[in-house]
Amino acid sequence: MKYILMMNTMKAGQGVLGWLKKDLQAHIGFMIGVNKELRGRGELVSAEGLSFPDQAKLVRASKDGQPVTDGIFPESKEFLAGFWIIDVDSAQRAYEIAAKVSAAPGPGGAPLNMPIEVRPVMSGPPTDML
């Protein structure tokens, strides 16, 4: 079963830019280790990190079908910082992996315990909709 683990942050999440270099290195090293372990177990489908919220754009189609871009988001908006897609045997295993990345080290090496949103991924649209 495929699950997506989403790491969301507020705009304030850009505070990571103010971390000490060694803390940032420890954090990235931890994430690389998790990915390596998941890949070794055949559970990793993909993992990506996204650019910072200041580069995010919101796009809508105008009446003539042309894209209209906007970069104004509510202060309370959660931005996706990165995600993992995993293929695991049970929801329990997905939660275990989510807990592991939740506890990634932050400033001073203390676990961040950040919330990770976990959702099953659909393998495709229902066949009666194709």
Added chain:
Amino acid sequence: MKYILLMSGTRAGVEAYHAWPKQDIDAHMAVLHRINQDLAESGEFVSTQGLTEPKEAKVVRGEKNGLPVTDGIFPESKEFLLGYWIVDVANAERAYAIAGRISGASLNMPIEVRQFATHEAKSR
């Protein structure tokens, strides 16, 4: 350059979608399917996924002992990711054009466009 196009909605929005007549849902899915085919033909398609409903979402934190703590309580206003497209395109304008097309097929709903942090991806 890789971009992710994120389609998000609230729980109320998802419920409203379920109330659409079947023919409208079919037409909506057909247009999205056509967009995927066009992206595959132009070589810009990387992947797309639809997510299950917000009611199946859980939020997980690691406890001090490393065990997962799950919770399914989200604020009513929370936007849930409904699905995404990853595209590999020549520039941001092209990513916006694709997002505009998806938006036009989906009640002109806003599509969030974000670039991948490729320097991190390389180090993995």
